[in-house]
Amino acid sequence: MIASEDQARAYVAGLCDSVAMDRLNRLIGALAEENERQNLVARATLPSIWQRHIADSAQLLEYVPRETGPWLDLGSGAGLPGLVIAAMRPEWPVVLVESRRKRIEWLERMRDELALEHCRIEGVRLENVDSVPVGVISARAFASLERILALSARFSTSETLWLLPKGRSAAQELQELPKRQRALFHVEQSRTDPASGIIVGKLAGRKA
Template identity: 35%
Template sequence: MAVAAEALRVPLSPVQRDQLTRYLDLLLKWNRVYNLTAVRDPAEALTHHLLDSLAIVPSLRRRLPGTARLLDVGSGGGLPGVVVAIACPEWHVTCVDAVAKKATFIQQVAVELALPHLHGVHSRVESLPSANADLIVSRAFASLRDFTTCTAAHLAPGGTWVAMKGKEPLDEMRDLPPGVEVFHVEHLAVPGLEADRCLVWLRPAAQVHG
């Protein structure tokens, strides 16, 4: 864990490393009963889930260096929201999922790992009151069009979307609605994961360009 975090340039305290380890243990434990993820092997879960989520933290911090409100939609077992909440404890992270047991799991993680700024919410994202989020993130949630359309009401003024994808989704980028634009695509390397990974950054097209 420490070596991988160093390779990703994510500084972690001993407490944070312990929280990540305990989170992975909880995910695998609950998964035996509640089917939170199709990945059941601990080594695979470490690379495909935990490190894959940790790899986005430096990019998020560059965009939002201070305190931020992050909304993770279709969070499942808390990926990447829980990992971000551990790595960025000053951020307010809300993980939304339409499956009640997944939101309950995230709430339990928040209690057991003492993460007061982490919240799990059982809801369809379209039914939520406005989250006023600085950043809305998704991982294998939907197409870019559907992702931005169903969450637009939750974006704070000046806020951005970021979608975790495998290969650069050129077709999805061409299919975006007129009011949304891609302003950056960042390719990532995840230790131990031999697969394409990228972040697609999006914003309202009318937003003032910084």
């Protein structure tokens, strides 16, 4: 379990190279500055930003093969986890979906400042994003599990990996799914919070 900023920083450094770590440091500095203008993250979490936000996002990479299809991040907000993933894997196509204007402007600015050429911002509601098959779907504090699946199944094939950090509600939300869907997912322990879980799984459906 990651229990300190030093541990969190070391953990993330083990998942990427020094160039990516430089991007993340720049992202952290910009996020703290932007947080004075708009509430991207809770102010109380800034002193533990590596643990609470960066490592918490980066841990999703442990479930994903080194080569993967497009990564779709729903309700990206501050860029968690999508912008962190794009900064750590700049060669991957990462699509960030966000409908709030100020958040869109923030994500576009950071994409440009960090030179993330394969990162795309969809500045619309998810319902208005064109249906395309993706390799990974992630969402952090976006909606209930049932609603995420209902809104996003059209992007999923039988090979699409769903990675949904759900905090302390993970097990409960999974139990609320219909039995047939529930069997396709499981809860993994978060590395950054002993009480939090990540819902992981694949929907049965169309071939890639």
